[in-house]
Amino acid sequence: MAITKTDFMRGMQCPKMLWLDKHKPGLRVIPPEVQARLDAGNDFGDRAMSMFGPYEEMTVYLPGRRIPDKKAMLARTAEHLAKGTPILCEAAFSNYNNYCAVDILRKVPDGYELYEVKNAPEVQEQFVRDAAFQYYIAVRCGVKIPRVFLVLHGPDEENPFLPVEITKDAKGLYRWINDHIWDLNRLQKEPQELPVPPGDQCCKPYECWYYGYCHGAEGTP
Numbered sequence: 001m002a003i004t005k006t007d008f009m010r011g012m013q014c015p016k017m018l019w020l021d022k023h024k025p026g027l028r029v030i031p032p033e034v035q036a037r038l039d040a041g042n043d044f045g046d047r048a049m050s051m052f053g054p055y056e057e058m059t060v061y062l063p064g065r066r067i068p069d070k071k072a073m074l075a076r077t078a079e080h081l082a083k084g085t086p087i088l089c090e091a092a093f094s095n096y097n098n099y100c101a102v103d104i105l106r107k108v109p110d111g112y113e114l115y116e117v118k119n120a121p122e123v124q125e126q127f128v129r130d131a132a133f134q135y136y137i138a139v140r141c142g143v144k145i146p147r148v149f150l151v152l153h154g155p156d157e158e159n160p161f162l163p164v165e166i167t168k169d170a171k172g173l174y175r176w177i178n179d180h181i182w183d184l185n186r187l188q189k190e191p192q193e194l195p196v197p198p199g200d201q202c203c204k205p206y207e208c209w210y211y212g213y214c215h216g217a218e219g220t221p
């Protein structure tokens with residue numbers, strides 16, 4: 001695989017973060033509160049799958065492991081798109097090996113609407129970029145995506161799934177994504193560690209899991 005959605009988001013925060021993910025992932029230190037937030041996000045995402053009613057989930061795991069079998073997911077997604085399944089969850093797409101899995105695709109008369117689920121109360125720029133990356137890959141795979149939404153955590157806990165349309169902003173990032181995805185592909189394969197000095201990017205938009213490594217708290221890079 002080349003660049004995944006997660007790779008793109010992390011590489012755009014800091015290319016060294018992406019490089020370390022590929023070459024020295026054992027140096028990551030994920031704070032417990034961050035792990036708890038990720039787990040809560042996954043739980044919210046799982047619950048959101050049924051927000052439009054019955055759905056087909058595209059997730060396939062490698063035999064005996066909790067690791068997604070991307071090849072099988074791509075095949076399963078293609079099969080369901082071909083037969084016009086109304087709601088696909090974790091629909092997988094690959095373009096020149098760049099990969100993403102879309103939280104929810106919902107069939108509408110003019111194509112499929114794309115929904116990215118976020119366990120957060122309001123739109124953030126990185127959420128829009130995240131959805132825009134998926135839009136970019138899915139469109140390049142030939143899927144017609146007329147509209148893009150974030151599904152936020154609304155105030156009604158009985159029905160917390162709050163779609164917010166971001167079509168214009170997501171489509172507006174298409175060229176920006178195309179301008180960077182190939183650079184990140186190249187940078188992640190560099191044999192030497194990227195010489196990126198620590199800076200504002202170490203905490204924005206997320207605190208980096210290599211913070212201790214790069215700032216010398218857990219050894220000198």
Ligand code: SF4
Nearest residue numbers: 014017202208211214
């Ligand atoms: S700590 Fe800062 S410089 Fe080091 S990988 Fe993370 S974001 Fe990049």
